[in-house]
Amino acid sequence: MENAICIRGLCKHYKDFSLENLDLTVPTGTIVGFVGENGAGKTTTLKAIFGAIRTDGGSIEVLGCTDPNRLDKSQIGVVMEDSFFYETLTPRQVNSIMKSLQPGWDSGEFARLLNAYQLPEKKLIKDMSKGMRMKFRLATALAHKPRLLILDEATSGLDPVVRGEVLDYLRDYIQDENHSVLMSSHITSDLEKVADSIAYLHKGRLLFQMDRDELLEKYGVLRCSPEQLDALDTRVKVATRKTGFTCETLVSDVAAARRTLPDAVIDRASIEDIMQFYTGRDAQ
Numbered sequence: 001m002e003n004a005i006c007i008r009g010l011c012k013h014y015k016d017f018s019l020e021n022l023d024l025t026v027p028t029g030t031i032v033g034f035v036g037e038n039g040a041g042k043t044t045t046l047k048a049i050f051g052a053i054r055t056d057g058g059s060i061e062v063l064g065c066t067d068p069n070r071l072d073k074s075q076i077g078v079v080m081e082d083s084f085f086y087e088t089l090t091p092r093q094v095n096s097i098m099k100s101l102q103p104g105w106d107s108g109e110f111a112r113l114l115n116a117y118q119l120p121e122k123k124l125i126k127d128m129s130k131g132m133r134m135k136f137r138l139a140t141a142l143a144h145k146p147r148l149l150i151l152d153e154a155t156s157g158l159d160p161v162v163r164g165e166v167l168d169y170l171r172d173y174i175q176d177e178n179h180s181v182l183m184s185s186h187i188t189s190d191l192e193k194v195a196d197s198i199a200y201l202h203k204g205r206l207l208f209q210m211d212r213d214e215l216l217e218k219y220g221v222l223r224c225s226p227e228q229l230d231a232l233d234t235r236v237k238v239a240t241r242k243t244g245f246t247c248e249t250l251v252s253d254v255a256a257a258r259r260t261l262p263d264a265v266i267d268r269a270s271i272e273d274i275m276q277f278y279t280g281r282d283a284q
Contacts, residue, residue, distance in 0.1 A: 002028045004063060004148045004180035005049060011057035012044055019044050019204045022058065026148075031174055031181040033191030033212070035271060036201035037279055042184050045201070046152060049182075050078075063148060074104040077141030079134075081153040087126035091119060091136060095143075102144055110143035117169070131162030138169060149173060151183045155190050163187070167194050188271035192216070198271060202278055219269040220254035221277075223247070224261060232260050239277040250277035 005026035012019040019041045026032045036042050047053045048060060051068025065071045085094055091114055098105045114121060117135040125133060134154060141149060149170075155163045167190060173179055185191055191198060192212065199209040208215075222232070229240065229247045236257055238250040250273065251257040254266055269277075 003061070004028045005182060006061040007045075007049075007058065009058035010045070010048060010055060010060065012041075012048060012053065013056050017041070017044075017204060019048075022201070022206050024199055024206060024209060026180050026182050027196075028180050029174070029177040030196040031170065031183060031194050032209075033188075033195030033198045033271075034182055034184040034201065035186075035188060035191065035198060035275060037275065039203075040201045041204045042201055043152070046150065046182075046184065049150070074102065074144055075147045077144070077146035077149045079137050079141045079149070079151045079154045081156055085125060085140075088124060090122050090124055091139075092121040094125075094140065095121075098140070098143070104144040106143055106145060109145060110139060113139035113142060117165075131158050131165075134158060134162065134166060135169075138166065142173065147178055147180065149179070149181045151181065151185070153185060154183070155185060155187050163190060170194055188275070192271060200271075200275065200278075202275075207278065215271070215274075216268060218253055218255075219274055220251050220257065220266045221269050221273055222249040222251050222257055222261070222264055222266050224249070224264040228261055228264060232257060238274075239280055241277075241280060250274065 003025045005024065007022055007024040010019060010022040017039070022045060024045070034042055044053070048055050049062060051071065059066060062071055063075055095107055095110050099107050117139055119132060119136055119139065125136065128136065155166055158166070170181060171194060174181060183191065183195065195212050197209055197211050198215055200207045223246055225245070226247055229249060233256065236251045236253040238252050240247050240249040250269060251266070257266055
């Protein structure tokens with residue numbers, strides 16, 4: 001399978017933070033969920049993909065191009081939490097402006113998306129609800145028919161109904177096997193619904209990139225006594241927190257843990273569970 005994005009050994013050093021040897025891929029035709037706590041390096045990674053910062057090592061290939069200066073940016077749609085447009089404009093005015101500025105801009109496609117997303121052409125952006133603004137940004141990112149869509153906290157702060165609509169739009173977009181999505185989000189439940197794989201960045205290092213179903217199948221939260229926990233192979237223990245007389249442990253292999261402790265309670269771990277345990281482990 002070809003990759004829309006292929007990052008190998010990416011390094012970027014700041015005074016108080018380093019992104020170290022990051023390997024990340026976005027296979028063509030898939031949605032990759034990009035997660036990590038604040039300050040983990042997600043924004044740094046996205047800036048490196050855009051060519052907005054100078055890196056200190058490694059390679060980045062986007063849509064087959066390794067030189068950011070030669071990258072056809074009309075093939076990339078970007079949706080950020082904040083708008084790029086003056087809020088005193090209407091979607092109709094944006095359509096007119098972008099037609100003259102953006103290579104490949106399709107006015108008809110933009111109008112179609114506005115209609116599909118139920119967005120009024122003549123309403124000022126500043127008068128739109130947060131959900132409407134996000135759908136407007138998504139329509140703007142898709143109007144030039146990009147092959148790659150990058151979203152940074154696109155569903156943050158939206159109500160569940162609008163978030164569900166945005167996820168449906170992403171599902172529609174990815175129906176084209178030549179389309180790919182890299183989606184950074186703190187709302188991990190959204191990623192569990194749409195992502196094909198999950199990449200977890202923690203303190204500047206990628207802990208894993210795994211198929212979503214495999215990740216949710218393998219990881220679990222074990223609840224047992226301290227004595228039972230001692231019998232468990234340390235290789236499957238990720239982190240433990242004590243709650244009264246019992247222990248809660250994130251295990252990286254549910255099947256192996258069940259073989260050792262067949263009577264113990266093991267619940268499937270969500271992406272949020274996994275992140276909380278890793279973060280708690282490093283805080284101890």
